[in-house]
């Protein structure tokens with residue numbers, strides 16, 4: 017059965033979506049842009065900082081469900097400029113040092129709120 021997830025440790029949705037949804041086995045986070053949990057937008061920060069903030073949000077959502085980076089199966093990374101790939105990837109790699117999940121990274125025309133980075137994850141939250 018579908019359940020929506022809400023945690024104060026990640027920013028509230030900026031539109032008509034939930035922070036994450038799960039069926040108890042698989043968890044889907046919404047795309048996380050570089051907003052602090054208080055709602056401050058870090059759109060003027062460099063891509064490394066935006067990547068860090070977005071991934072911190074993903075991790076906070078996972079942790080609210082008792083999961084962590086090791087449970088992530090797939091990540092999608094959206095960049096407003098693919099030339100930022102290396103800078104994003106360097107920061108990203110520090111979050112997934114062992115057995116990194118599958119990932120897609122792509123350039124899109126623009127992201128909500130003028131962000132440079134948006135990151136979403138799919139994780140295994142089933143009981144072992």
Ligand SMILES: C=C(N)C(=O)O
Pocket residue numbers: 030031033046047048049128
């Ligand atoms: C920021 C988003 N995840 C959205 O607008 O869908």
